[in-house]
Amino acid sequence: MTKKPLDGITVVAVEQAVAAPFCTSRLADAGARVIKVERPEGDFARGYDHAVNGESSYFVWINRGKESISLNLRETGDRDTLRTLCASADVFIQNLAPGAAHRLGFGSAELRVAYPRLITCDISGYGESGPLRELKAYDLLVQAESGLVAVSGAPGPWGRIGVSICDITAGMNALIGIQQALLQRAKTGRGSRIQVSLFDSAADLMAVPYLQTRYGNSAPERVGLKHPSIAPYGVFTCSDGKEFVLSIQNEREWALFCERVLLMPHIESEERFSSNNARVRNREELEYLISEVFLSISYSQAVDRMTEAQTAFGAINSIHDLIQHPQFRTRPMDVHGKSFEIPATPYITEWDDASYRTVPDVNQHRTTIENYIA
DSSP, X not given: OOOOTTTTOEEEEEOOSSHHHHHHHHHHHTTOEEEXXXXXXXXGGGGSOOTBTTBOHHHHHHOTTOEEEEOOTTSHHHHHHHHHHXXXXXXXXXXXXXTHHHHTTOOHHHHXXXXXXXXXXXXXXXXXXSTTTTSOOOHHHHHHHTTGGGGSSOSXXXXXOSSOHHXXXXXXXXXXXXXXXXXHHHHHSOOOEEEEEHHHHHHHHTHHHHHHHHHSSSOOOOOSSBOSXXXXXXXXXXXXXXXXXXXXXXXXXXXXXXXXXXXXXXXXXXXXXXXXXHHHHTHHHHHHHHHHHHTTSOHHHHHHHHHHTTOEEEEOOOXXXXXXXXXXXXXXXXXXXXXXXXXXXXXOOTTOOSSBOOOOOTTTTHHHHHHHHO
């Protein structure tokens, strides 16, 4: 068996929902022992749905390969158990409600005094300062608060980004911070504290709209399947009804697109289309011209032309299309005795397993963990 980079690392995770479990699932994939501390009734994400042989799709996705122990942290004995776990851990991560970890005696400052080599990671909604620090924060709330919904979707009623983007990004940022802290500890011998918030993670995604609005001319509008700053970059329809998205990123691509896709080489240098800024200003006229061409040919003809011109394009697929997509990678996971295909991690490493380890039942590993800390 190939040795993994985090073999020998122990992570204690007082976690729930998505952000922290996303982070720790990736640590577990890399070889860390992840001890998931759940409330007696279990992580509430277990009940989001029952899509995968009775298990929640959320829980199956981001809790693979962990060990579960349920502790009631309002009880002295269970708090003592958690402290004992922390004493032998490398990483402690939590995403409880604001201030809850501190009130229970597991604030980062206290833990790192007691265990100087421990790396602590606190995931919150809005961070630990500012007027919103005490607010609970769930993904859609932060999508709205951060302005993500203001630049997403088409004009009209507000729409949610279709995945838990703020939770996922916060989990990724926590993963980055923890990995850096492990490298730092290898140099200094001391642990450190990582703080991640959903709001900061969402705000980082908003960097370009923020800069355009604060220092540019205006805020980007919601433009649906178009790009607010690049043209042509959007959805078009062929004579057989097939829709796709194409993108032109530079003037070389624009010239080839005019010559080999539109069959109109003369418009490349026309003033109204001679630069990206000009094309954005004249987007309506440009898109009408392009649409007329594609509506006169089939999708297969369009693909042939765009392939010859090296124009970037992508089909507009449903989730069912994704399931059958030739580029879609999965790995098998056993869930209660039945094998399921789970999306593969987006990075491929030499230490990848052929299959994912399964998800734990609530409190499944209590005996093993108690023997470990005895």
